[in-house]
Amino acid sequence: MIKLRVRRYFFGSTGVIGGCTFVAATIFLLYFKNPTVQRNSNSGFPCNFSTYCPAILNGEKEGYQLGDDCERQWKPEPLHIRDLDNCSKIIREHHFITSSLSQEEASHPLAYIITIHKEFEMFVKLLRAIYNPQNVYCIHVDQKSSEDYKRKVKSLTDCFKNIFIASKLEHVIYGGFSRLQADINCMKDLVKLEHDWMYVINLCGQDFPIKTNREIIWHIKRKWDGKNITPGTQQPQNMKYRTQYSYKEWVNNGNGYIYRLNQKKSEPPLQLAIYFGTAYYTLTKKFVQFVLEDVRAKALLEWSRDTYSPDEHYWVTLNHLDDAPGRTPNVSWEGNIRAVKWAPFAGPSLDDCYGHFAHDICVYGLRDLKWITTQPDMFANKFEVSTAPLTIKCMEHWHRNRVLNQTSATIQPHWYLED
Incomplete structure (x- = not known):
């Protein structure tokens, strides 16, 4: 067997790369402790969030310097748990939106599939940013996550009727079939729900929205109403190694690997033409049902x-079938699903990464925020609380302010985020 060094490549424009059973359990109160504000010993000013964030978003040099100083000083305490049976307090103290923000949003419910495995704090920030009571959320927790992590996720999701953990969990390996199977598992749960969601969007734990829920609906309705968004193109020659040889997933001491075997695969089933696209999508409910039931879809999955x-x-291959519901065969890399900065050798990014690279993708830093907030995409990837906590803090405040500025509902005091 030949061990494969994982590397992702990108071709195109800016796109990347059931009923539910709720088990009764002890409910835990989750809370963030407010960080202790420290002073910069050199300049004598406090790390004032309301000062540095707007300046950074405006691209001001002084804002960057202030933000960098704060990033070095700020030591947020981890998310803690206390044994208290008080879901209403969890929802209030974590600033979840508790009513539909407009009639338009109430009449266009969305479904989300979120695959997570680390950084519970980041998951909470992502979830509350995209949470709306008319939507529904399937959370796939990686089997390799710690029991403490799984317990925290369950203690939070049990507080919401429209959030649930997938009924079947996978040990997800980067680049492996397990990642696709995780989405399929959630889709099987979602179609069994008595919930009239219209589109499903998949996310990972390091994503964060650029658009508000209302803007996501506008984005879909303006060009994609009744259509699937699966950016991609016909499989290029230098990507065919992915489907010409057999690969095998292997787990050792909790770590997952994918290996290429010295074995060529058979031709695709039913003479299907294989396409190459992104792992991210926005799919209609009818297309999801088609994927789970169609003979060709099942054959391609196997x-x-x-x-x-x-x-x-x-x-993207299934979305090119002539009779696929909501097919969009001629859109190439269009869709504006993800804003991503690629490593120079992996994609066409023209902008620098001011954080660091992981799997050839930029994990954003403070200086990336101005670029992110000007992108037309629905979401951005990647963010990391452990290495850049103020970057995501600034991002979530910018996003929540947009959400509240667009609402026609009465704003509740706990919807505002704390500085």
Whole structure:
């Protein structure tokens, strides 16, 4: 067997790369302790969030300097748990939106699939940013996550009727079939719900929205109403190794790997033409039902089990079938699903990364925020609380302010985020 060094490549424009059972359990109160404000010993000023964030978003040099100083000084305490049966307090203290913000949003419910495995604090920030009571959320928690992490996720999701953990969990390996299977598992749960969601959007734990819920609906309705968004193109020659050879997932001491076997695969089933696209999508409910029921979709799923990164060919290939509901065969890399900065050798990014790279993708820093907030995409990837806590803090305040400025509902005091 040949061990594969994982590397992702990008082609195109700015796109990347059931009923539910609720188990009774002890409810835990989750809370963030307010960080202790420290003073910069050199300049004598406090780390004032309301000062540095607007300046950074405006691209001001002084704002960057202030933000960098604060980033070095600010030591946020981790998320703690106390044994208290008080979901209303959890919802209030974590600033979740508790009513539909407009009639338009209430009449266009969305479904989300969120795959997570680390950084519970980041998951809470993402979830509350996209949470609306008319939507529904399937959370796939990686099997390799710690029991403490799984317990925290369950203690939070049990407080919401429209959030649930997937009924079947996978040990997800980067680039493996398990990542695709995780989404399929959530889709099977979502279609069984008595909930009239219209589109499903998939996220990972390091995503964060650029658009508000209302703006996401506008984005879909303006060009994609009744259509699927699966950016991609016909499989290029230098990507065919992913489907020409068999690959195998392997777990050792909790770490997952994918290997290429010295074994060529058979041709795609039913003479299907294979496409290459992103792992991210926005799909209609009818298309999801089609994926779970159609003979060709099932055959392609089985054939894809030993391919490399099958989530980057599966959705876009099925969306090109002539009778697929909501098919969009001629859109190439259009869709504006993800804003991503790629490593220079992996993609066409023209902007620098001011954080660091992971899997050839920029994990954003403070100086990336101005670029992010000017992008037309629905979401940005990647963010990391452990390495850049103030970057995501600034981002979430910018986003929540946009949400509240657009609402026609009566704003509740706890919807405002704390400085």
